[in-house]
Amino acid sequence: xxxxxxxxxxxxxxxxxxxxxxxxxxxxxxxxxxxxxxxxxxxxxxxxxxxxxxxxxxxxxxxxxxxxxxxxxxxxxxxxxxxxxxxxxxxxxxxxxxxxxxxxxxxxxxxxxxxxxxxxxxxxxxxxxxxxxxxxxxxxxxxxxxxxxxxxxxxxxxxxxxxxxxxxxxxxxxxxxxxxxxxxxxxxxxxxxxxxxxxxxxxxxxxxxxxxxxxxxxxxxxxxxxxxxxxxxxxxx
Amino acid sequence: xxxxxxxxxxxxxxxxxxxxxxxxxxxxxxxxxxxxxxxxxxxxxxxxxxxxxxxxxxxxxxxxxxxxxxxxxxxxxxxxxxxxxxxxxxxxxxxxxxxxxxxxxxxxxxxxxxxxxxxxxxxxxxxxxxxxxxxxxxxxxxxxxxxxxxxxxxxxxxxxxxxxxxxxxxxxxxxxxxxxxxxxxxxxxxxxxxxxxxxxxxxxxxxxxxxxxxxxxxxxxxxxxxxxxxxxxxxxxxxxxxxxxxxxxxxxxxxxxxxxxxxxxxxxxxxxxxxxxxxxxxxxxxxxxxxxxxxxxxxxxxxxxxxxxxxxxxxxxxxxxxxxxxxxxxxxxxxxxxxxxxxxxxxxxxxxxxxxxxxxxxxxxxxxxxxxxxxxxxxxxxxxxxxxxxxxxxxxxxxxxxxxxxxxxxxxxxxxxxxxxxxxxxxxxxxxxxxxxxxxxxxxxxxxxxxxxxxxxxxxxxxxxxxxxxxxxxxxxxxxxxxxxxxxxxxxxxxxxxxxxxxxxxxxxxxxxxxxxxxxxxxxxxxxxxxxxxxxxxxxxxxxxxxxxxxxxxxxxxxxxxxxxxxxxxxxxxxxxxxxxxxxxxxxxxxxxx
Numbered sequence: 001x002x003x004x005x006x007x008x009x010x011x012x013x014x015x016x017x018x019x020x021x022x023x024x025x026x027x028x029x030x031x032x033x034x035x036x037x038x039x040x041x042x043x044x045x046x047x048x049x050x051x052x053x054x055x056x057x058x059x060x061x062x063x064x065x066x067x068x069x070x071x072x073x074x075x076x077x078x079x080x081x082x083x084x085x086x087x088x089x090x091x092x093x094x095x096x097x098x099x100x101x102x103x104x105x106x107x108x109x110x111x112x113x114x115x116x117x118x119x120x121x122x123x124x125x126x127x128x129x130x131x132x133x134x135x136x137x138x139x140x141x142x143x144x145x146x147x148x149x150x151x152x153x154x155x156x157x158x159x160x161x162x163x164x165x166x167x168x169x170x171x172x173x174x175x176x177x178x179x180x181x182x183x184x185x186x187x188x189x190x191x192x193x194x195x196x197x198x199x200x201x202x203x204x205x206x207x208x209x210x211x212x213x214x215x216x217x218x219x220x221x222x223x224x225x226x227x228x229x230x231x232x233x234x235x236x237x
Numbered sequence: 238x239x240x241x242x243x244x245x246x247x248x249x250x251x252x253x254x255x256x257x258x259x260x261x262x263x264x265x266x267x268x269x270x271x272x273x274x275x276x277x278x279x280x281x282x283x284x285x286x287x288x289x290x291x292x293x294x295x296x297x298x299x300x301x302x303x304x305x306x307x308x309x310x311x312x313x314x315x316x317x318x319x320x321x322x323x324x325x326x327x328x329x330x331x332x333x334x335x336x337x338x339x340x341x342x343x344x345x346x347x348x349x350x351x352x353x354x355x356x357x358x359x360x361x362x363x364x365x366x367x368x369x370x371x372x373x374x375x376x377x378x379x380x381x382x383x384x385x386x387x388x389x390x391x392x393x394x395x396x397x398x399x400x401x402x403x404x405x406x407x408x409x410x411x412x413x414x415x416x417x418x419x420x421x422x423x424x425x426x427x428x429x430x431x432x433x434x435x436x437x438x439x440x441x442x443x444x445x446x447x448x449x450x451x452x453x454x455x456x457x458x459x460x461x462x463x464x465x466x467x468x469x470x471x472x473x474x475x476x477x478x479x480x481x482x483x484x485x486x487x488x489x490x491x492x493x494x495x496x497x498x499x500x501x502x503x504x505x506x507x508x509x510x511x512x513x514x515x516x517x518x519x520x521x522x523x524x525x526x527x528x529x530x531x532x533x534x535x536x537x538x539x540x541x542x543x544x545x546x547x548x549x550x551x552x553x554x555x556x557x558x559x560x561x562x563x564x565x566x567x568x569x570x571x572x573x574x575x576x577x578x579x580x581x582x583x584x585x586x587x588x589x590x591x592x593x594x595x596x597x598x599x600x601x602x603x604x605x606x607x608x609x610x611x612x613x614x615x616x617x618x619x620x621x622x623x624x625x626x627x628x629x630x631x632x633x634x635x636x637x638x639x640x641x642x643x644x645x646x647x648x649x650x651x652x653x654x655x656x657x658x659x660x661x662x663x664x665x666x667x668x669x670x671x672x673x674x675x676x677x678x679x680x681x682x683x684x685x686x687x688x689x690x691x692x693x694x695x696x697x698x699x700x701x702x703x704x705x706x707x708x709x710x711x712x713x714x715x716x717x718x719x720x721x722x723x724x725x726x727x728x729x730x731x732x733x734x735x736x737x738x739x740x741x742x743x744x745x746x747x748x749x750x751x752x753x754x755x756x757x758x759x760x761x762x763x764x765x766x767x768x769x770x771x772x773x774x775x776x777x778x779x780x781x782x783x784x785x786x787x788x789x790x791x792x793x794x795x796x797x798x799x800x801x802x803x804x805x806x807x808x809x810x811x812x813x814x815x816x817x818x819x820x821x822x823x824x825x826x827x828x829x830x831x
Contacts, residue, residue, distance in 0.1 A: 016740055017739070036489070046693075049736075050744075054744075056456055057279055057455045057456050058456075059491075060492075060576070061571075061575065062288050063283040063288070063455065064283060065283050079575060100742055101742040107280070118394075118395075120392055121391070123341075128341075129337075130353075131337050131341075133351070133353065134348050135352050136348045136350065138352075139347060139348045142345045146377075146384060147383070149282070149287075150282055
């Protein structure tokens with residue numbers, strides 16, 4: 001057994017009993033033959049101390065539950081290799097959103113922004129009997145957009161989102177806005193562009209590109225935002 | 238008047254679970270204007286439907302001729318004739334309609350050159366009543382479940398569906414007459430317990446794959462709907478049938494879609510042999526899942542496994558064009574790199590059969606109504622998706638029929654609720670005075686338990702016991718011993734202790750409550766498996782071998798029937814398989830081979 005002790009510093013806060021959050025030192029035995037990912041080790045930590053609270057579900061990077069700040073960078077615990085981590089591993093909740101408890105943040109504002117871009121196909125035309133046709137090339141335009149898992153790693157790493165979470169849609173919301181703009185089946189491109197033509201909703205993006213750096217799915221919100229800006233320019237002339 | 242009072246909220250309908258079937262039902266109800274609450278332990282797009290990869294079946298015939306009747310034949314055969322043929326006909330006939338509807342909702346399906354929905358071959362999908370493989374699985378790369386779940390959620394955003402996110406349903410409310418009146422649920426953020434009093438209650442709580450140690454399932458798949466139903470006196474149907482997916486990543490358990498074999502992937506043993514040619518000369522690597530899983534375990538048991546411990550086989554796609562892999566299987570490549578540490582373009586993926594899907598569940602008819610042992614609907618109670626047993630999957634589910642099940646029966650249950658509410662057949666009946674007592678007593682027991690059992694350890698013991706005693710191959714003595722062990726573990730579950738007694742986001746409490754549900758599923762599974770003295774579909778016993786009288790060990794004379802497990806007294810009942818379809822002729826019993 002290739003066991004070893006790993007050291008952690010974990011953000012703890014239980015509103016039932018703590019006046020203020022604090023950083024807790026913790027250590028745990030890991031077995032590198034079984035434990036590969038940070039989530040495996042969190043499971044071990046929780047087995048020792050059942051008060052440690054975090055979200056998790058699929059453990060394979062597709063549900064988006066276990067986003068957190070790991071050694072200063074946002075990521076998914078289930079996709080983070082433990083052998084690459086510098087110790088003590090510092091775990092904090094996603095920055096910029098209110099903390100409910102330990103590593104669990106209140107994501108209301110994040111989802112509010114997602115909902116604000118009307119994240120659904122708008123096509124008021126008569127429903128055809130069969131599927132609406134779309135060429136493979138047109139469908140290709142959705143690649144790199146539809147794969148978003150709404151984990152919030154990107155938006156909560158964005159300084160513009162930290163400053164104006166109520167006004168700036170944020171990288172996740174904008175990536176999804178472009179997912180519908182780019183969809184040939186959607187008829188609301190103009191309304192979508194009108195909605196975003198606003199000093200805050202879109203134009204708070206200053207291409208800092210933290211979003212691209214942290215996206216666990218390798219998506220590029222900055223490029224999607226650039227495409228939206230490009231379409232606005234093109235429709236103005 | 239009960240001594241324990243909790244807040245009560247009133248709705249026309251409450252849907253428990255916001256995965257594929259819950260969201261599909263919610264679209265029907267919200268768009269019809271019913272006052273509906275959708276409860277989910279996780280934000281809807283985090284439900285486990287998100288992890289489905291390969292496709293959703295429908296005989297669209299976009300690449301070659303196909304017909305719903307062929308799809309129906311394949312499903313009946315895949316079920317090893319345990320599926321109910323009325324429900325199977327209903328599902329296969331409805332498939333093109335619900336898949337096209339999903340496309341209209343915005344689902345980003347891959348496309349053929351003509352711009353139609355892309356379809357790929359899949360295990361057990363054949364044309365012309367079992368003749369040769371057909372392209373029936375409609376796919377969005379290898380992220381079909383993700384694309385589908387998001388499209389369904391998005392349609393609900395448009396319909397203004399009212400969600401209660403991060404609420405865990407704890408118990409079903411039933412009155413003396415047996416009518417279901419809603420659920421009691423826990424708000425995880427506050428710890429508050431609230432009753433959702435409704436005319437109709439729809440269970441869409443998904444599966445319980447976490448009863449096994451090695452599972453493709455998410456942490457949240459703890460059979461909450463099954464536990465609640467069992468505690469409320471509803472029998473569970475065909476719980477001995479669990480699908481072991483042939484290709485879970487060895488060690489990690491993460492799913493590798495059958496779509497990999499649909500795109501040309503091949504299973505190989507330690508001698509590099511394509512061993513499926515010996516087990517299924519016709520369908521080969523695309524035989525039904527139970528057949529492939531058994532072949533793999535046989536190879537491993539006979540010493541032809543790979544790796545230092547000879548405990549897995551290899552899934553090889555190195556012969557495929559890397560461009561095809563990047564286009565059709567990008568997620569699989571990511572998963573292989575992440576969880577197996579190999580790039581499948583360059584090296585084969587180590588895989589092993591892994592618990593994946595529960596064929597059994599809460600008994601329903603094809604309209605999504607939960608039914609009692611005699612087939613009479615339970616008033617006010619509906620179920621769809623993996624928690625339900627319609628039964629369309631019988632003893633073994635065909636790949637891609639699960640996503641189809643969610644769409645067809647999510648929609649059907651929604652439509653039936655609308656019909657029953659509008660006709661006045663179900664109304665808001667008064668809650669019994671003691672409706673919350675049992676739930677509050679359970680919560681109180683957990684809060685005050687001292688010197689009790691550790692939740693994590695008890696769950697692990699349950700999972701290891703299920704894995705060891707109720708796996709791909711089953712043995713009589715192991716099953717008998719398994720029943721005793723699970724009943725022992727039940728005693729520990731009854732006295733679990735948590736250290737964390739706080740109110741806000743207490744995940745220790747949630748995990749203990751989930752264990753209350755897992756144990757019901759484990760009991761149902763082990764007891765039903767011990768009782769069924771034949772081999773059928775995914776349930777294979779070594780004392781029911783392949784003989785001329787009982788091909789593949791199947792005993793139609795004594796066991797062509799559904800199992801019904803009752804929590805009360807841990808006893809079993811049975812009911813006949815519905816062999817009469819809705820409009821076509823019965824697909825008669827036949828030996829199953831691929």
